[in-house]
Amino acid sequence: MTDTAPAKRLYIKTYGCQMNVYDSERMADVLRPLGYGVTDDPEWADLVVLNTCHIREKATEKVYSELGQIKLMKSRKAAGGGTMTIAVAGCVAQAEGEEIMRRQPAVDLVVGPQAYHQLPELIARAHRSTGERLSADFAADDKFDALPRDRHVTGVTAFLTVQEGCDKFCTFCVVPYTRGGEWSRPADDVVAEARVLAAKGVREVTLLGQNVNAYDGCEGGLADLARQLAKIDGIDRIRYTTSHPRDMDEALIAAHGEVPELMPFLHLPVQSGSDRILKAMNRAHTAESYVRLIEKIRAARPDIALSGDFIVGFPGERDSDFEATLNLVREVGYASAFSFKYSRRPGTPASAMPGQVATQVMDERLQRLNALLQEQQEAFNRSVVGRTEPVLIEKLGRNPGQIGGRSPWLQPVHIEGPERLIGQIVPVRLDGATRNSLSGSLVLETV
Numbered sequence: 223m224t225d226t227a228p229a230k231r232l233y234i235k236t237y238g239c240q241m242n243v244y245d246s247e248r249m250a251d252v253l254r255p256l257g258y259g260v261t262d263d264p265e266w267a268d269l270v271v272l273n274t275c276h277i278r279e280k281a282t283e284k285v286y287s288e289l290g291q292i293k294l295m296k297s298r299k300a301a302g303g304g305t306m307t308i309a310v311a312g313c314v315a316q317a318e319g320e321e322i323m324r325r326q327p328a329v330d331l332v333v334g335p336q337a338y339h340q341l342p343e344l345i346a347r348a349h350r351s352t353g354e355r356l357s358a359d360f361a362a363d364d365k366f367d368a369l370p371r372d373r374h375v376t377g378v379t380a381f382l383t384v385q386e387g388c389d390k391f392c393t394f395c396v397v398p399y400t401r402g403g404e405w406s407r408p409a410d411d412v413v414a415e416a417r418v419l420a421a422k423g424v425r426e427v428t429l430l431g432q433n434v435n436a437y438d439g440c441e442g443g444l445a446d447l448a449r450q451l452a453k454i455d456g457i458d459r460i461r462y463t464t465s466h467p468r469d470m471d472e473a474l475i476a477a478h479g480e481v482p483e484l485m486p487f488l489h490l491p492v493q494s495g496s497d498r499i500l501k502a503m504n505r506a507h508t509a510e511s512y513v514r515l516i517e518k519i520r521a522a523r524p525d526i527a528l529s530g531d532f533i534v535g536f537p538g539e540r541d542s543d544f545e546a547t548l549n550l551v552r553e554v555g556y557a558s559a560f561s562f563k564y565s566r567r568p569g570t571p572a573s574a575m576p577g578q579v580a581t582q583v584m585d586e587r588l589q590r591l592n593a594l595l596q597e598q599q600e601a602f603n604r605s606v607v608g609r610t611e612p613v614l615i616e617k618l619g620r621n622p623g624q625i626g627g628r629s630p631w632l633q634p635v636h637i638e639g640p641e642r643l644i645g646q647i648v649p650v651r652l653d654g655a656t657r658n659s660l661s662g663s664l665v666l667e668t669v
């Protein structure tokens with residue numbers, strides 16, 4: 223995101239999940255009325271926000287090393303008579319609080335995910351105060367009510383947060399501690415925001431939540447919300463992420479078969495294929511119940527593509543458990559996936575479990591799992607070659623004369639075509655596939 227000719231320059235660096243991408247956009251929204259425009263160069267920024275992620279340990283350490291770099295920029299700016307305010311937001315802010323300022327005194331303020339609407343006030347206070355630094359009060363008040371509805375829209379797709387937090391307490395995960403309990407935004411608010419987005423040219427919304435399918439901001443849950451959003455003129459595509467298998471209820475499965483706007487792509491993390499490990503993870507599903515769930519979803523929407531998250535090297539994971547994960551992957555067949563080495567997060571139950579797995583073993587398992595998942599992703603991409611499918615054109619391509627969009631299955635598609643098609647859903651013949659994307663050509667009538 224880059225704005226032109228701002229009075230003050232705001233640099234936001236986003237780590238982690240799509241929820242954070244969305245939050246960063248909203249922070250830019252609340253700061254815009256104060257004269258902040260977004261820059262992608264931190265060196266001369268007046269305000270630097272690191273929107274952090276805490277889910278794996280490396281991410282936290284990356285934040286501290288980035289802060290070291292930014293501190294140098296702040297010093298260089300101060301030497302030239304300028305100022306730079308440094309803010310840390312997101313889950314590291316939530317988890318570490320004041321500790322961040324102790325470890326890196328150049329930080330001016332720390333603000334947790336529930337308090338972004340307070341950013342203007344916090345920044346004003348940071349400017350006024352000399353010497354004294356502040357941190358946010360992490361009270362979970364109504365963040366969304368206080369944020370402007372009138373969002374700054376930069377493209378034809380947009381994220382829309384509908385749910386936050388998690389009560390599932392998977393034993394490896396910090397989210398229930400950093401983002402708090404499950405909370406859903408009232409459906410009327412979501413629909414109102416989606417209307418604003420549609421009026422600004424957005425054609426596709428991705429509903430976000432740590433446990434988005436646990437959404438209960440209206441009586442009929444996420445299925446009902448999707449049906450309401452599908453009725454809005456201009457909203458032609460609806461996606462949602464991330465879901466938990468245990469909240470994938472009959473109504474939502476049925477909606478996949480009945481609401482054409484719901485795209486045939488579902489991110490449904492399983493984490494492991496071993497029941498012993500799933501139990502230790504407190505996932506509340508077995509490998510078999512997950513596979514049966516996938517079968518049901520496929521019965522409702524036969525062309526649905528699956529995506530998942532996997533952890534290798536959870537404490538106590540034996541070779542046979544890992545083999546069970548590979549078998550589950552082979553049985554389900556994924557169109558895309560994320561796989562992670564288990565990361566020991568202090569305070570979570572798994573961090574104290576016996577049988578922590580050696581890094582080398584994790585590395586080997588991750589490599590094998592990735593090889594299989596990549597093979598599946600490539601095979602999935604190849605499977606659509608030769609077909610003509612609707613592609614939402616999102617942006618100009620990398621080379622002149624190229625445009626880029628997404629298939630219904632979230633595959634990036636590169637096409638030769640005119641800029642004026644941006645924002646349209648056009649039939650595209652899919653000609654070629656690589657592991658990560660497709661190439662296609664416009665079907666003649668649309669040119």
Ligand code: 5AD
Nearest residue numbers: 277394395491531532562563564565
């Ligand atoms: N170690 C490794 N991966 C983790 N995830 C969450 N916590 C951890 C952890 N401690 C992964 C899960 C989750 C995704 C967002 O991040 O797979 O689905």
Ligand code: SF4
Nearest residue numbers: 388390391392395397
């Ligand atoms: Fe973390 Fe599990 Fe909640 Fe997902 S469902 S956010 S992995 S605790």
